[in-house]
Amino acid sequence: MAAATMGAVRVLCGAEKERVVGAHKAPGACPRCGGAVVAVDVESERRVLGLPLCLKSKRKYSCTRCLRRLVTLCG
Incomplete structure (x- = not known):
């Protein structure tokens, strides 16, 4: 029952979907x-x-190599 409620909340409030467009060496x-x-x-x-x-x-x-997410520092 709780899973169905959470699914309904996601549909009403706006679930976010992500898709990978491309990847390249930085x-x-x-x-x-x-x-x-x-x-x-x-x-x-x-x-x-x-x-x-x-x-x-x-x-x-x-x-x-270590799969760590890196953050860019601006400015």
Whole structure:
């Protein structure tokens, strides 16, 4: 019963779906292990009541050796 309720809440409030658009090698090395860095382009789509609300594109960086997610520092 609780799982069905959570599913209904996700549909009404707007669940977010992500899909990978592309991946490529990024410059630099992982500060933890020195492994290669990969950049993954991800599109996320938020829907409310089945209707698309917004589409966002993000670029996520991670290490290929230790699988650690890396964050860029701006400014």
